[in-house]
Amino acid sequence: MQEMISIKTFDEAEELQNPRRVLKYVLIFCTSGEVTVSVDESEYILIPNTVLTITSGQIHYFTNNKFAQGYVLEFTYNFFCKDDTDMELIFHNGLFCHFAMNEIILVDNNQIVIDQLEEITKELIEEPYQYLISVHSRIELILVEINRTKIKRGDEIYKPDALFLHFLETVLRNFDKNLSVAEIADLIGTTESKLNELSKLHCDKTAQNIIFGLIISEAKRLFNYEKLSVKEVAYTLGFNDPFYFSNFFKKHTNISPKAYKEHLLI
Numbered sequence: 001m002q003e004m005i006s007i008k009t010f011d012e013a014e015e016l017q018n019p020r021r022v023l024k025y026v027l028i029f030c031t032s033g034e035v036t037v038s039v040d041e042s043e044y045i046l047i048p049n050t051v052l053t054i055t056s057g058q059i060h061y062f063t064n065n066k067f068a069q070g071y072v073l074e075f076t077y078n079f080f081c082k083d084d085t086d087m088e089l090i091f092h093n094g095l096f097c098h099f100a101m102n103e104i105i106l107v108d109n110n111q112i113v114i115d116q117l118e119e120i121t122k123e124l125i126e127e128p129y130q131y132l133i134s135v136h137s138r139i140e141l142i143l144v145e146i147n148r149t150k151i152k153r154g155d156e157i158y159k160p161d162a163l164f165l166h167f168l169e170t171v172l173r174n175f176d177k178n179l180s181v182a183e184i185a186d187l188i189g190t191t192e193s194k195l196n197e198l199s200k201l202h203c204d205k206t207a208q209n210i211i212f213g214l215i216i217s218e219a220k221r222l223f224n225y226e227k228l229s230v231k232e233v234a235y236t237l238g239f240n241d242p243f244y245f246s247n248f249f250k251k252h253t254n255i256s257p258k259a260y261k262e263h264l265l266i
Contacts (some may be wrong), residue, residue, distance in 0.1 A: 004079040005135060007121050010035065010065070013072045019061045020059045024074040025096050027142070029113060033068030037061070039102050040221060042077075046070070047109035051146060052103075055096040057172055057218070059225045071117045073139070077169060079132075080139060084162035089143055091160050093150045096167045099203075108149045116142050122189055125198050159245055164188060164198040167207070172266040178238025181207045216252050230257045 008141070017039070028037060030046035037044050037052055039060045044052050046068065054060050056077060059196075060170050081087045094103070107113055118137040123131040123138075151157065166188050184207075185192045195207040199218075203210055215237055220232045234245035249257045 003076075004017065005075040005132070007071060007073045007117065007124060008241055010062075010068055010070050010072065016060070016062045016072065019059050021057055021059050021221070022074065023056050024076050025056055025080070025090065026058075026060065027073040028052045028054070028070065028122075029073070029107075029117060030068055030070040031110075031114060032070070034064075034066040034169075035062055035068035038063045040100055040217070041224065042100075042102065042103050042200040044102060049092070049107050051107055051113070053096045053131050053146075054102060056169075058100070059220075059221050071121075073120065075116065075139065080136065084137075085167050086140075087162040088138065088159060091165055093147050093158050094154055095143060095146065098214065098224065100227070103148055105149060107146060108152060108161075109145055112145050113142050140255070160202055161198055163188070163194070164202055167198070168214070171211055172218075175215065175218055176236060176238050181211065184211075211254055212248075216249065218250055219249060219257070220260070223257070224264060232263070233257070262263070 002155075028046065029051045031227055032048050034054070035046050037046060037060060039052070039054055040058055040167070044061065046052055080090060091098075094101055120135050120138050123135050128134075167184060167190075170184050170188055177183075179187070181195055182192045185195055199205055199207040199210050205213075219233050219237060222228045222236060230237065230246060231242040234242040237245065239245040246257050247254075249260070253260065256261070
């Protein structure tokens with residue numbers, strides 16, 4: 001079960017010294033000092049009482065730690081998302097967003113978050129009766145407190161539909177299969193028209209264009225941090241023809257994969 005849920009202090013999280021990616025949701029909370037966190041192609045500076053959420057699959061690591069202390073909480077989709085309510089909470093107001101919209105959030109009632117993180121640490125060490133239920137509830141409390149902070153600062157309430165989130169997760173877990181919208185709809189028990197309706201509602205895009213955007217983000221990660229060739233990225237993302245992939249990448253980014261890779265070396 002430790003693989004599904006874990007918590008470490010900044011000092012213990014040695015793996016964050018180098019670029020990494022995990023199929024888990026990562027919550028980084030700073031209690032003192034200052035640390036810069038690189039996420040995909042952006043950098044975020046955490047100061048005391050700020051939190052950063054990172055969605056499953058995003059590349060992330062510490063780049064400049066100025067005596068910072070805090071916690072790194074990680075949990076899998078399967079651990080947290082027991083029902084639609086859980087699924088909607090984890091993405092409420094853009095938390096753990098799939099579209100590279102990470103943000104630093106200064107938490108109002110920081111002690112509530114710290115107390116829950118400390119209790120989660122204790123629960124996972126001691127493993128008392130029904131400790132996983134307790135840990136799940138404590139993560140809920142943390143997310144609710146973060147959402148309350150966002151609402152207080154004037155953020156518009158965004159509550160995504162669970163089916164739409166299931167669609168996004170299915171795309172992320174099946175890049176290698178290059179699934180069509182219809183195939184994904186079949187997998188999650190809905191229709192292509194319903195996915196297009198939800199995609200238009202949440203992102204003002206077709207379901208297919210959302211898939212294209214997620215593929216491009218994944219391709220950039222593979223170029224940036226896996227250092228794969230154009231051919232390797234193409235095959236990893238389910239393209240049988242590297243030439244077709246190159247045209248696809250250029251169409252959606254206005255730059256060829258080769259030029260993008262060369263730009264990374266500058």
